[in-house]
Amino acid sequence: xxxxxxxxxxxxxxxxxxxxxxxxxxxxxSTARLVAAGAVTVNAAIARASWTMAQGDAVIVTLPDHEPxxxxxxxxxxxxxxxxxxxxxVIDKPAGLVVHPAPGHWDDTLxxxxxxxxxxxxxxxxGRPGIVHRLDRETSGLLIVAKTDLSHxxxxxxxxxxxxxxxxxxxxxxxxxxxxxTIEAPIGRSLRDRKRMSILADGRKAKTDAFxxxxxxxxxxxxLELHSGRTHQIRVHLESIGHPIVGDPVYTGGGYxxxxxxxxxxxxxxxxxxxxxxxxxxxxxxxHPISGVPLRLVSPWPVDLxxxxxxxxxxxxxxxxxxxxxxxxxxxxxD
Numbered sequence: 294x295x296x297x298x299x300x301x302x303x304x305x306x307x308x309x310x311x312x313x314x315x316x317x318x319x320x321x322x323s324t325a326r327l328v329a330a331g332a333v334t335v336n337a338a339i340a341r342a343s344w345t346m347a348q349g350d351a352v353i354v355t356l357p358d359h360e361p362x363x364x365x366x367x368x369x370x371x372x373x374x375x376x377x378x379x380x381x382x383v384i385d386k387p388a389g390l391v392v393h394p395a396p397g398h399w400d401d402t403l404x405x406x407x408x409x410x411x412x413x414x415x416x417x418x419x420g421r422p423g424i425v426h427r428l429d430r431e432t433s434g435l436l437i438v439a440k441t442d443l444s445h446x447x448x449x450x451x452x453x454x455x456x457x458x459x460x461x462x463x464x465x466x467x468x469x470x471x472x473x474x475t476i477e478a479p480i481g482r483s484l485r486d487r488k489r490m491s492i493l494a495d496g497r498k499a500k501t502d503a504f505x506x507x508x509x510x511x512x513x514x515x516x517l518e519l520h521s522g523r524t525h526q527i528r529v530h531l532e533s534i535g536h537p538i539v540g541d542p543v544y545t546g547g548g549y550x551x552x553x554x555x556x557x558x559x560x561x562x563x564x565x566x567x568x569x570x571x572x573x574x575x576x577x578x579x580x581h582p583i584s585g586v587p588l589r590l591v592s593p594w595p596v597d598l599x600x601x602x603x604x605x606x607x608x609x610x611x612x613x614x615x616x617x618x619x620x621x622x623x624x625x626x627x628d
Contacts, residue, residue: 416445
């Protein structure tokens with residue numbers, strides 16, 4: 294048995310089960326089972342899933358020991374494939390799906406779903422075949438997977454050289470001070486919480502460009518472009534400048550409570566419409582690693598965040614979910 298300890302270092306009103314699901318990369322059902330089994334304590338007392346955490350709470354989770362499977366298990370999870378050929382595939386990943394097998398998710402990941410559909414995967418670390426880059430579990434959108442070793446090597450080199458344009462759509466609290474802001478701050482593992490990343494002087498270099506697409510009441514719609522690919526980079530960087538992503542349960546930065554005056558009530562209503570962080574990988578543009586043919590692939594604003602965007606923009610200003618990002622000129626920049 295292994296124990297994981299969390300110390301709640303910042304003010305929060307998050308439920309225990311939601312916090313643990315995100316931090317441990319488990320489903321809400323799995324965390325509920327841990328709580329029901331008495332495997333979770335808060336301040337040395339057996340916890341309830343509905344416990345509302347507070348700053349200073351000490352949470353200890355006792356996890357059962359499991360050995361990873363020797364082979365990748367197929368799992369017929371439905372996938373949306375937006376492009377595929379003999380060398381690569383581009384998947385429109387739904388929120389809630391982990392990219393590759395890891396503790397707590399040995400057989401219910403994107404890789405397991407690809408194995409089930411018979412997709413050839415090549416390159417990458419052990420247990421992560423075909424994976425060129427990743428998205429956080431609760432981030433939706435476009436993801437490239439490689440089907441040959443050559444494709445994997447070239448795609449990896451292209452990402453490192455910034456020859457693959459990746460644009461993310463996000464709703465943030467408040468408004469940027471300028472139409473375009475560059476955030477350059479090193480990121481490393483938090484010294485307080487091993488599941489959380491932080492801005493650290495000795496962290497790895499990280500750079501994010503943020504473009505204000507639309508100013509919407511108490512929030513901005515941003516287009517974000519990466520110069521690097523650190524874990525949780527966009528979420529950490531936006532929190533660091535005082536504009537956390539709407540619905541982010543970890544990098545909250547005070548969330549809607551940062552909004553002052555008459556906008557607070559509107560902001561609270563928006564927060565209640567956010568089932569997760571409002572972050573979506575909306576665009577990939579690159580030359581095919583083998584043929585050199587230009588590819589430009591887009592993903593519409595996701596279904597689960599549609600009510601949130603409608604409320605932020607105003608229903609009368611949007612036609613359909615599929616055209617919403619176009620309507621808001623998200624794709625207006627040269628790619």
